[in-house]
Amino acid sequence: MTLDAHVRTLGRGPGRSRSLTLDEANEAMRIILNGDAAPEAIGALLMLLRTKGETADEIAGFAQAAQEAAPELPQVDLDWPSYAAGHTRGLPWFLLSAKLIADAGYTVLLHGFNGTDATVRNGIAQAGIGVAETRSAVTHLLERDRIAYLPLETWHPALFEMLKLRDVLGLRSCINTVCRMLNPARARASVQGVFHPSYRLLQADAAARLGWHSLSVIKGGGGEFERHPAKDIAGFGLRNGAHWETTFPALCDETRRLAEFENPTPGIAHFPNPQNGFETAIVTGTTALALDTLGVADSQTHADTLWAERVKARAA
Incomplete structure (x- = not known):
């Protein structure tokens, strides 16, 4: 899998681009953390998000995937x-x-x-x-x-x-x-x-x-x-x-x-x-x-x- 589809979603231009859903953001982060994304695509994704402004769904999806990819820790208060x-x-x-x-x-x-x-x-x-x-x-x-x-x-x-x-x-x-x-x-x-x-x-x-x-x-x-x-x-x-x-x-x-x-x-x-x-x-x-x-x-x-x-x- 690659980031191409998610970069296109964000970068199609006025009237055609849109924000990522929570599930799409989760998938994009998993692709990056798995090492399957080209560095140019990662940079494009991050800068398109910065230009647009991140949504709560995008932040939640990214954080969810990042947490799932990390070692489990003892629960704290x-x-x-x-x-x-x-x-x-x-x-x-x-x-x-x-x-x-x-x-x-x-x-x-x-x-x-x-x-x-x-x-x-x-x-x-x-x-x-x-x-x-x-x-x-x-x-x-x-x-x-x-x-x-x-x-x-x-x-x-x-x-x-x-x-x-x-x-x-x-x-x-x-x-x-x-x-x-x-x-x-x-x-x-x-x-x-x-x-x-x-x-x-x-x-x-x-x-x-x-x-x-x-x-x-x-x-x-x-x-x-x-x-x-x-x-x-x-x-x-x-x-x-x-x-x-x-x-x-x-x-x-x-x-x-x-x-x-x-x-x-x-x-x-x-x-x-x-x-x-x-x-x-x-x-x-x-x-x-x-x-x-x-x-x-x-x-x-x-x-x-x-x-x-x-x-x-x-x-x-």
Whole structure:
């Protein structure tokens, strides 16, 4: 099989071309991952989709096929993708939030690739999160710590090569969105950050087509699932499988960007120990949104308690 039919569907021209159905997108991704597609056809498909704009059916079909082609993993409570490039972010406070969720007794799988920016990867060890290079390592870390980070290049090398086509094509493709929709461990709840607000509803619609139960998507720090505590945050996604939308009010009134620090040269040594209330609010606010996604009532109070317990334990 080849991609010819799917490229023709997308590229016939005004009045004749159309979007792919979910099943067609699934087939196209399977052809690519099986190695049956010419590189020119892959590039044409991705750029036609970018020009047209991806639909929820296309994203869902691609993600479904990509998940089916990957090794099966132990199921977890919370899926946490991390695929932002990192160029506009400060320290990765959201990693501490993910760790707090694990400390609360939930299993969490982070997965991702963050380009050439090493901020997130360096922060993983600082946050006390183990990196899983194999399926057995995922199982071990989840049993030991209830949290693990899975690099895309290790878990799904074929999809990683598609993601890296950005270096060849010079443009972002829908694969960035597909990676966020992978949910490798079939969690019932997922939290996702985007840089461009228009993708929030697209990812929510794709999740509905995939039959997901609970999802929260926000415009987060640097494109990650990371809450700005001084802004009202619009949330999109699913609750109990139904479309959901809300606004989370600001937690403080400081006028700062997430990449700004009171210490002008904090470096990674400043992490994972927030030095002021604003940074702590990033962590607890992000934790609260994740807990809400998991169905926890009064999630902000619960997040504050988790953080207080962490501070107490580190001081002991």
